[in-house]
Amino acid sequence: MNIDIDINFSDNLEASVDEDDEIQLTPAEAIALMEEAWINEKFAPEILPHKLELVECLLGQISYMEDNLRSLNSTDFKKIIHQLEVDRLRFLISSYLRTRLEKIETYVMPILDEENERIQQGVELYLTKQELKFAKDFAEDLQHHFDNITTTRLPREEWNQECVKPNIHSFVFLKSKEEVEGIVIDDGNDEDGDLVDLNRGSQMIISYKSVANLVKNGDVHLI
């Protein structure tokens, strides 16, 4: 599935992404980043740090483009092309957010636990405020449903509820953006992991756990 979107139809479009260090991004760069985030999220077994700023900036972009499109005549050929671009962009964002929702639902308990730990330690959060609310509501609804079945008839302590965890040792394909040395291969066996180096642009299949940090800090991306 290859989506190459390129917004160049308006010169005065300037998108800025307020990350820690306030990088200025052109729309095309923002979309490229979004594509990468989307593919990473799709292939990583666990949930990745959110990209709220990017998503919001692109959503703003979409409504800006749609406003522009409304002023065009519907028989204008340009309109069709631009509308298609908007649609593609919307698909990209929706699909990205849907993938995250699915992970939140499937792994709701471990995700909430880890997020709480992050809140307590005051480190970077993985879920957006809205996603966290969704996760909490979802967990509560599930608990409520299980309570309905069991606690009235079975005491709670009998069902030590176990949760579904992602398999962080599953294998992923990646491409390196930087030179990285000395990755410890950790595939869940107890043996001491071998080391491997990555050259810029090289591709590899490897257990996710070994490269989780590199995916999160952007040194490599999944393919």
Add this chain to the structure above:
Amino acid sequence: MPLPTSYYPSYYSIDDILATQERVPCKFLVNVPKMGILNPSAAETDLEVGTSLELPLWLVSEMSTGRQPIVQLELPKIFKQTYQEILKADACAVDLHKFNLYFYELGSYVKHFDSHGDVHSILLHTFKTRFRQLLDLADNSISDPSVQQKLDTLERKVFKEGCNARTKLNEWLVQSGVTMEAANMVVNHKKRKRIDIQGLFDAFEFTNMMHKSVPIVILAYKI
């Protein structure tokens, strides 16, 4: 758009529950009062030390662990020497379905009771050897259905995913377009309604509509 998850049985996994229902032989190490009902061929209320029974895996694994094991698990015959020899000779020729419906799952549980590690290596050997055949099979799904009958549950899953991947790839190669379709459940729901009316069951079409997911792993192996 299911998540591409790797195989990882969870507490709620239906397949894992079914696999742990398989019976394995075990021998009682102690007297167990009031548990005569576990032995259908005896009328006594108590179970005597030394009794040999075939019991579901979930029960045997609970009883055989801990500081004071109640039973001693014995390897099921399909994992014993004779059968290992058969698998070593030509794993592809074996009707694994007849061996056990959950050959690999069962194997990966009982391998912990095999101190020589033979079960571990025979599982790996069997899967590796048969995987190539499985790939060929998935590529030509119309071929001899009797071969499909010889797969165990895990292999059937891989086979099904492989067929889906092949169909998707073909679709994409031929028309490179993505046709929008009615949702799976909506289609099935309508079908069942039609079946209710006509009393007909179009099995072929029905199975065609089942399950749509792109198994990344299978495709990846092919590349």
Add this chain to the structure above:
Amino acid sequence: MFCEKAYTLIKELSRSEDTLPPYNTELVTAVINETKHLRDQNEEDAHTSNNDDSNAGTSLLPTVRIRHAAVKRNVRCLLAYHYNRIRCLRTMRWEFGSILPADIKSNLSASEIEWFSRYSRTLAAYMRSIGEEGVNLAVDLRPPKAMYIEVRCLTDYGKFELNDGSVILLKKDSRHYLPRAECEELIRQGVFQHID
């Protein structure tokens, strides 16, 4: 043998992919009763062996352990039964929308119906909270390839208003050339069929 009923419950679910069999109240109750019974027996035996140290040769501990294993197994099956039904319901929310067909609804337990509406609410609240105006995540499921597509109408749907304000009449077997974005939901619901 213990836990046979719980196994039947799971087996029943495993036979139907993509569909939900009727909620099996009878079996669920039976499993719960068996579990309760096992627990009661265990409590009794634990009590006896506590008060009676003389018969050390025939300890009741293994008996209690076996029953406890059965309790655990029953609980696992029960929760798995309900959990997997919820997963299926969840997919239905995405595919059918927030209103379920009556014949599917009749297969659900009261608690499942409640869960479904709670989930619908949670999901809707989330979708409203994205960005400034909210994003409907139930559409844009496939990457778009063309702006306009040809569709065939499969039912007598009636009037349908397009975003530009024009109204078209959707009759069975009528064909239309429409903006892709506006067709998607109707295609998902099986009103339209996408013609290549």
